[in-house]
Amino acid sequence: MxxxxxxxxxxxxxxxxxxxxxxxxxxxxxxxxxxxxxxxLGHCRDDARLAFDVLMDLTAVDVSKLPGREDGxxxxxxxxxxxxxxxxxxxxxxxxxxxxxxxxxxxxLWPIADWLERxxxxxxxxxxxxxxxxxxxxxxxxxxxxxLRKDYPVNRxxxxxxxxx
Amino acid sequence: MARPTTTREFxxxxxxxxxxxxQNIHVGVGPAHPAMHGIIRIQAELDGEVIxxxxxxxxxxxxxxxxxxxxxxxxxxxxxxxxxNYVSPLINNFGYASAVEKLLGIEITERCQYIRVITSEISxxxxxxxxxxxxxxxxxxxxxxxxxxxxxxxxxxxxxxxTGARLTISYGRVGGVKADLPPDFGDKMRAAFKQVRExxxxxxxxxxxxxxxxxxxxxxxxxxxxxTIAYAITGPMLRAVGVPYDVRRAQPYYVxxxxxxxxxxxxxxDNFARxxxxxxxxxxxxRIAEQALDQIPGGPINVDHQGRPLDPATYVDQGKQGKTESxxxxxxxxxxxxxxxxxPAHQRINAADKRVILPPKETTYGSIExxxxxxxxxxxxxxxxxxxxxxxxxxxxxxxxxxxxxVSDGTDRxxxxxxxxxxxxxxxxxxxxxxxxxxxxxxxTFGSVNMIxxxxxx
Numbered sequence: 001m002x003x004x005x006x007x008x009x010x011x012x013x014x015x016x017x018x019x020x021x022x023x024x025x026x027x028x029x030x031x032x033x034x035x036x037x038x039x040x041l042g043h044c045r046d047d048a049r050l051a052f053d054v055l056m057d058l059t060a061v062d063v064s065k066l067p068g069r070e071d072g073x074x075x076x077x078x079x080x081x082x083x084x085x086x087x088x089x090x091x092x093x094x095x096x097x098x099x100x101x102x103x104x105x106x107x108x109l110w111p112i113a114d115w116l117e118r119x120x121x122x123x124x125x126x127x128x129x130x131x132x133x134x135x136x137x138x139x140x141x142x143x144x145x146x147x148l149r150k151d152y153p154v155n156r157x158x159x160x161x162x163x164x165x
Numbered sequence: 166m167a168r169p170t171t172t173r174e175f176x177x178x179x180x181x182x183x184x185x186x187x188q189n190i191h192v193g194v195g196p197a198h199p200a201m202h203g204i205i206r207i208q209a210e211l212d213g214e215v216i217x218x219x220x221x222x223x224x225x226x227x228x229x230x231x232x233x234x235x236x237x238x239x240x241x242x243x244x245x246x247x248x249x250n251y252v253s254p255l256i257n258n259f260g261y262a263s264a265v266e267k268l269l270g271i272e273i274t275e276r277c278q279y280i281r282v283i284t285s286e287i288s289x290x291x292x293x294x295x296x297x298x299x300x301x302x303x304x305x306x307x308x309x310x311x312x313x314x315x316x317x318x319x320x321x322x323x324x325x326x327x328t329g330a331r332l333t334i335s336y337g338r339v340g341g342v343k344a345d346l347p348p349d350f351g352d353k354m355r356a357a358f359k360q361v362r363e364x365x366x367x368x369x370x371x372x373x374x375x376x377x378x379x380x381x382x383x384x385x386x387x388x389x390x391x392x393t394i395a396y397a398i399t400g401p402m403l404r405a406v407g408v409p410y411d412v413r414r415a416q417p418y419y420v421x422x423x424x425x426x427x428x429x430x431x432x433x434x435d436n437f438a439r440x441x442x443x444x445x446x447x448x449x450x451x452r453i454a455e456q457a458l459d460q461i462p463g464g465p466i467n468v469d470h471q472g473r474p475l476d477p478a479t480y481v482d483q484g485k486q487g488k489t490e491s492x493x494x495x496x497x498x499x500x501x502x503x504x505x506x507x508x509p510a511h512q513r514i515n516a517a518d519k520r521v522i523l524p525p526k527e528t529t530y531g532s533i534e535x536x537x538x539x540x541x542x543x544x545x546x547x548x549x550x551x552x553x554x555x556x557x558x559x560x561x562x563x564x565x566x567x568x569x570x571x572v573s574d575g576t577d578r579x580x581x582x583x584x585x586x587x588x589x590x591x592x593x594x595x596x597x598x599x600x601x602x603x604x605x606x607x608x609x610t611f612g613s614v615n616m617i618x619x620x621x622x623x
Contacts, residue, residue, distance in 0.1 A: 025267050025556050054397050057557075057568055057585040066574050067553070080557055080570070080585070084394060084408060087415050091557065112397040115593040123231075138622055140225060147232055154229075154236055 001049055003028030006090055009049070014040060019095075029091040037094045038104040044081055044090065045109050052081035052090060055106065058116035060124045062150045064098075074098040075126050079106070096126060105130040123148035189217060192604070196224055200303045200608045203618050205592075207599075207607065214603045219596040226622035234582035239265055239549040242582060244335045249584060249620045251332050252295045252317075253288035253563045255281075255324070257620075258337030261582070263418065264558035264569035265339045268551040269521060277341050277514045278419040279461040283354070284327060284336070285560075286450040286457075290361065291320050292563030292615070293401075293443040293450075300440075300612025301372060304381050309368050316364035319357040326353060339549055340522045341515030351458050358451045365447060373441070382437035386598040386610030389434065396594040400565025400587055401442045402613070406434035412561040424456045439613045521549050548577035562587045564615050586620035 001009075007021040010030050017036030022029055032040045044052040057080040063069040073095040081090045096103060105128040106113035117128040118137035125146035128134060136143060142161045145152050189212045195201030204224030210217045230249065234242040246261040247254040259281045266273060273281075298313030321331045326347050328334035336343050347353075372378045388398075390406040403410055409428045413421040429445035431438035511525040523542055528535030541547045551573040559568040565587030572581040591614045598610050 024554050025270065027555070027557055029555075053394050054399075056397055056559075056566065057570065057583070059570060059583045061572055061581045066572075066580060078570070080568070084410055089557075110397065111392075111395050112590050112593055115589065137223065138225070139227075147229065152232075154232055 001086055001088055003088065003090070006050065006088065010040065010043075013043065027089070027091055029093060031093045031095065034094050034096060034103060037092075038106075040092065041079070041106055041109055044092070049086075050090075051083045051085045053084055054082040055110040055112055055116070056080040056082045056089075058106070058113060058120060060120045060126055060148075062124060062148065065150045075101055075124060077103050077120065077126060101126045102129050104128070107131055122146070125149065194604075194607060200611060202299075202611075202616055204622065205611070205616060207595075207611075209599075209604070209607075211604065214605075216599050216602055216604060216607065219599050221592060221595050223592060223621055224618075226618050228619060228623055230584065230619075230623040231582055234579050236578070238545075238577050239551070239579055240339055242579060243337055243339075244333065246337075246584075247333050247335055249586070249623070250292070250562070250617045251619060252617070253285075253292040254332065254334050255284045255288040255328075255336060256560060256562050256567060258334070259285060260558065260560040260562070260567045261569050261571075261584075262337040262339050263560065264556055264571045265549070265551065266516075267558045268554060268556040268571055268573055269339070269518075269549070271340055271516050271518045271521060273341055273516050274513060275420070276345075276462050277516075279457050280342055280346060280514060281337075282419050282421065282424075282457045283346075283454045283461070284324070286454040287320050287323055287354075289450045289563045290447045291317050291324075293447050294320075294361075296563075296612070296615040297368070297440060297443055300609060300615075301368075301378070303608050303612050304378065306372065306375075306378065309371055312364050312367055312371075316361045319360050323350070323354055323357050326350060338515070338522070340518055345510040345514050346461075354454065354458060358455065361447070361451065365444065369444065373444070379437060381606075381609050382440060383433075383435060385436050385602060385606045386613060387433065387435040388594060388598055392594065392597060393434065396597075397590045398565065398594060399590070400562065401439055401446060401615075402591055403565065404428065404430045405438035405442045407432045412559050412566050416559070418558075418560060420457065420460075421453070423460065424453050426453050426456075436609045436613045546577060550575060550577050559585070564588045564617070564620075565590075584620070584623055586617075586623065588614065588616050588621050592616055592621060 003023060007023070007028055007030055011018050011021060014032065014036055017033050017040065018030055019033060020031040044050050059078050061076045061078060062074060063072070063076055064074045075096045075098070077094050077096065079092040081092065094103060103126060105117060107117065107130070114132065115137055117131055118135060120126050121128065121134050122136040122138050123146055135141070140161065143158060189210050192209050192211055194207040194209055196204050196206045204226055206222040206224060208220045208222070210219070228248065230245050233245055242261060243258060246257040249257045294313045294317045298310040302310035324334060325331050327350065328336040328343065388406065390408065393403055393406045394408065399410060407430050409430050411428045414428055426449045429442050429449060431441050515522045519538055524535040524538045529539040542549065553573055553575040555570065555572045557568055557570045559566045561567070566585065567587050568585035570583040570585065571579060574580040595611065595614060599607050602610070
């Protein structure tokens with residue numbers, strides 16, 4: 001399926017839940033509401049015409065310093081989907097605010113989401129509701145803060161941690 | 166999800182503890198275990214010698230690649246991408262550069278695309294040699310390791326010829342590459358490939374069909390096709406379960422669609438299948454590089470007015486004799502990188518876009534436009550400034566899809582750089598591969614994952 005057709009399909013099926021769609025440099029992106037995210041992801045994986053069987057990547061962007069986006073929701077959680085059957089790609093985004101940075105988990109759909117969501121929690125502090133064990137992945141448990149947030153200075157030092165008993 | 170059952174017969178006494186009701190024990194494997202390649206820690210719950218449950222921790226390498234990219238300019242991230250994968254750094258260089266080029270909307274020159282293909286494939290062979298050699302060594306086949314490292318050495322000499330360094334090559338540039346191929350590269354590459362082929366032949370005879378090796382690899386660490394896809398595993402591990410997905414074929418970039426090669430696959434999905442896929446891929450990579458070298462536009466650099474290759478000494482002699490009709494056609498190479506009088510090479514391998522490419526040094530020193538162009542790219546607050554937006558570009562790394570997701574806010578610094586590391590998904594699925602297997606099976610299985618710490622931890 002061609003990228004524009006995928007976006008049209010999503011808009012037709014989910015209506016207002018698809019907040020925004022665009023195609024930039026050949027990448028087709030749909031921004032969906034948080035409430036509809038689980039349903040959209042499920043549809044993307046299971047619908048035979050879409051058949052996005054691979055969750056290629058899951059990451060987040062702290063848009064609080066992006067021009068024009070300072071006042072909106074702080075985080076964008078970005079899903080890169082790929083279909084082995086149809087060889088097409090789709091980028092899905094969901095925007096969440098700093099006060100309530102919670103997104104439904106994708107672990108039941110793709111087990112790889114387990115680690116990727118742990119990494120996003122680790123780096124951005126975005127929580128995933130329903131995740132089996134949302135621990136830090138790249139950093140240690142006692143690490144203070146979430147380093148890929150824009151307000152985390154690149155040279156901040158962490159308190160020294162002694163050996164665990 | 167269905168998990169393939171691996172049947173195995175217990176030797177007398179070997180499986181005595183299994184199911185006897187005795188207490189399971191916890192064993193921490195790594196991070197100091199020699200087969201753990203550094204930073205990985207696996208907490209395993211054992212029943213006898215069988216791993217019942219495993220928890221994989223990927224350790225703290227703390228490179229902070231993604232955070233560091235936000236500090237410097239767009240080209241300043243190139244050295245960081247080298248260090249993502251120390252055995253195939255060229256692919257990482259080009260993956261990042263291509264993502265930025267996509268964001269900028271610029272086209273690199275055809276010769277540069279061929280150079281990227283050739284050097285990427287050399288890197289891929291180095292990566293597979295290291296992976297297969299190291300995992301064979303962990304099973305006791307030390308000869309194989311030495312042979313493979315010898316073969317890798319031939320290739321690293323090629324890499325050194327092209328880039329000036331062996332590991333930390335920093336060869337890619339947004340919009341091109343650092344320097345052209347050296348003049349005698351073609352001959353050296355063919356000679357090196359001949360030796361690599363001999364090594365691969367030797368290794369095939371040592372390992373493929375070797376009773377001990379097969380006992381350790383066949384049926385071990387298997388993952389089903391469905392599970393491999395659900396875990397987003399790409400590269401040789403995906404092809405080892407029979408899915409012929411390869412970014413170079415599925416979404417061709419550079420000039421891969423002009424070349425004739427195959428995507429090797431296997432059906433079993435176990436460690437042995439992964440080994441066979443990697444061995445076959447090295448052959449294919451050499452095929453690709455050789456074809457690309459045949460097709461690469463440009464040809465010999467020193468030719469006379471009739472197109473015959475000319476060595477520099479003859480050229481000088483002819484000049485002394487007054488035979489100067491072809492002098493203007495001939496670019497002179499004085500230095501192996503772009504510091505000398507290499508303006509023609511510069512135009513061949515770098516995009517014409519003045520927003521991203523530093524001018525040749527003689528232009529910088531010799532004309533005010535060149536000087537201004539140079540400064541506008543070097544000064545803080547200027548430099549490469551992609552328009553606001555985002556792009557995702559994937560290349561086929563040695564371990565699978567290596568994707569870069571870049572976000573620009575219109576300034577000279579990346580707003581966000583995200584690397585989709587190809588070895589993270591197999592590490593996330595590692596516990597599925599080793600649960601139900603024996604402790605000793607952990608070693609070949611972990612070897613077949615080809616975990617690269619720099620990529621995994623970023």
